[in-house]
Amino acid sequence: SHVSRSVSPITTSQIQARKKRRGIIEKRRRDRINSSLSELRRLVPTAFEKQGSSKLEKAEILQMTVDHLKMLHATGGTGFLDARALAVDYRSIGFRECLTEVVRYLGILEGQNAADPIRLRLLSHLNNYVAEMEPSPVATSLLPIQTWPWSFLHGAAGPVQIPRREAAPAPVVLTASSLAYPSPAVRPAPLRRVPSDMLPSRRSFLAS
DSSP: OHHHHHSOOOOHHHHHHHHHHHHHHHHHHHHHHHHHHHHHHHHSHHHHHTTTTSOOOHHHHHHHHHHHHHHHHTTTTSSEEEHHHHHHHHHHHHHHHHHHHHHHIIIIISOOOTTOHHHHHHHHHHHHHHHHTSOOHHHHHTSOOOEEEOGGGTTOSSOOEEOOSSOOSSOEEOOHHHHHSOOTTTSOOOOOOOOGGGSOOHHHHHHO
16 A cells, blocks of 8 residues: 555664664673773772782672772761771671672572571671661761871872881882771881889889
8 A cells, every 4th residue: 555655664674773773882881880890999999909819799899889988978078087987897898798708608509599598587687787887977976086188099090109207118008908907107106115213113102
């Protein structure tokens, strides 16, 4: 009929062209996601430290990024990081890594499926425990604890080098572990024992 002749049918080549365009769009989307994950793996300290040791899953990179942003949020916009909140945050990150390993062990080595009641109770208990470990901004802000500037790490393309007072053969490189447990260069000087001849004798102290 005249109607059927006026409307051109969808040919096989057009269908293939649509599929090809969709494939190109999907590939670009995956490339953008992978590129962003690679950037996060480079920028987040805990993920950067794991490079080369083990392959991080996408979910692990995202979780580390969330933990890192929470840690930065603990600064309260002052540019100084709460040392106690930092220590608690890294403890929480390590606990989550252990939790991931428990899930992998139960699923792969023990053969338990996702609906196993023991597995569900165990994971629920561990998730509740890690939620209780989150630092409270109000509680930590009331404690007189040591702080140090965190803003100098922003915008750095790679590991940050800190100049030392004395010449050293190798530069000091900041890592997540060194932030949680400061190196001797940034620790306060240890207390020295006062010589006994400088202290008053016990007898004179009691007499006074």
